[in-house]
Amino acid sequence: MTTTVDAERAWQDLQRIRVPQERVYDEIERSAHSDPKVTYVMAAVMWVFLATMGLKLPGWCLWLTLAAYVGTLGSLAAVYSRRARMRLHRSRYSWRSYATFIAGMAVTGGTILLSDNLADAFALPYPSLITATAAAAAFVLFTGPANRWAVSPLRERALRGHATQAIHEEAGL
Amino acid sequence: MSTPTGFDELIHPSTRLSVVALLAATEWAEFPFIRDSLSLSDSALSKQLHTLEEAEYLEIRKEGGGRKRRTKVRLTARGRTAFEGHVAALRAIVEGAGPAAAQQTAQQTAPEQQHAEASR
Numbered sequence: 594m595t596t597t598v599d600a601e602r603a604w605q606d607l608q609r610i611r612v613p614q615e616r617v618y619d620e621i622e623r624s625a626h627s628d629p630k631v632t633y634v635m636a637a638v639m640w641v642f643l644a645t646m647g648l649k650l651p652g653w654c655l656w657l658t659l660a661a662y663v664g665t666l667g668s669l670a671a672v673y674s675r676r677a678r679m680r681l682h683r684s685r686y687s688w689r690s691y692a693t694f695i696a697g698m699a700v701t702g703g704t705i706l707l708s709d710n711l712a713d714a715f716a717l718p719y720p721s722l723i724t725a726t727a728a729a730a731a732f733v734l735f736t737g738p739a740n741r742w743a744v745s746p747l748r749e750r751a752l753r754g755h756a757t758q759a760i761h762e763e764a765g766l
Numbered sequence: 767m768s769t770p771t772g773f774d775e776l777i778h779p780s781t782r783l784s785v786v787a788l789l790a791a792t793e794w795a796e797f798p799f800i801r802d803s804l805s806l807s808d809s810a811l812s813k814q815l816h817t818l819e820e821a822e823y824l825e826i827r828k829e830g831g832g833r834k835r836r837t838k839v840r841l842t843a844r845g846r847t848a849f850e851g852h853v854a855a856l857r858a859i860v861e862g863a864g865p866a867a868a869q870q871t872a873q874q875t876a877p878e879q880q881h882a883e884a885s886r
Contacts, residue, residue, distance in 0.1 A: 613785075682792055
C-alpha cells in the first residue's frame with residue numbers, strides 16, 4: 594500500500610515535527626534553570642578537597658584524597674545523569690556548551706592560583722581555606738549563569754534551522 | 767501523485783511521526799517523558815514504540831528493578847536515517863507543489879503555529 598500526500602498535508606507534517614522537539618528544549622531549559630543542589634554539592638566537595646590539600650599530609654594520603662575527590666565527582670555525575678528524563682542529541686549542542694566547560698575549568702583553576710598567590714603574598718593565615726572558599730564561590734557563581742548561557746541558543750538554533758529551510762523552500766519554488 | 771524517495775510509510779502516521787521527531791532530538795528519552803510530552807496514554811505509546819522497535823527504528827532498554835525500573839528509548843541509526851529521509855521527502859512534496867500551494871498551506875497552518883507557540 595502506498596500513501597499519497599499532498600503539499601498541504603506535507604506542510605502540516607513538517608510543522609507537526611516542531612511540537613515534540615519544542616518539548617525537548619523545554620526540558621533542557623527547565624533543567625538548566627532549576628536544581629542548583631548539584632552545583633552546591635560539587636562546590637562543597639571541591640572545598641573539602643582544596644582545604645585538605647593545605648594540610649601537611651604524606652604523599653600517599655594526598656593521592657588518596659585526589660582519588661576520593663575524582664570518585665565522588667564521578668558518583669555525582671552518575672546520580673545526576675540517572676535523574677535526567679532525557680539527554681539532548683550530541684548534534685544539537687552548540688559551541689557554547691564546550692566553551693562553558695573549558696571556561697569553568699579556567700575560572701576555577703585561575704581562582705585557585707590567584708587566591709593561593711595572594712594568600713602567600715600577604716602571609717594570610719589558613720591559606721588553603723581561603724583558596725578553597727574562593728574557588729568554591731567562583732564555581733557556584735559561574736556555573737548557574739554559564740549553564741543558562743550555554744542552553745539559551747539551542748532552541749532558537751534548532752528553530753532557525755527549520756525556518757531557514759522553510760524560507761529556502763519558498764524562495765526556491 | 768507519487769511520493770518522493772525517502773518517504774516512510776511507517777513513520778508517516780501522525781503519532782509515530784511525533785514520537786520519532788521527539789527521539790530524533792535526543793540521545794535517549796524515558797518512557798514517561800515521551801508519554802507526557804506527546805499527551806499519550808501508556809498503552810497508545812507502548813503500541814507505537816513496539817511497532818517502531820519491530821522495524822528496528824528504535825531500541826527499548828529497561829534498567830533497574832522494582833519501583834526504580836526505568837524504560838529508556840533510543841532512536842537507532844536506521845531510525846534516524848529513515849526520519850531524515852522522511853523529512854526530506856516531505857520538503858520535496860512541498861517544494862514540488864509550487865509557490866501558490868506553499869503559500870496557501872502556510873497561510874492555513876499559520877493559526878496552528880500561533881496556537882502551538884502560545885501553548886508553550
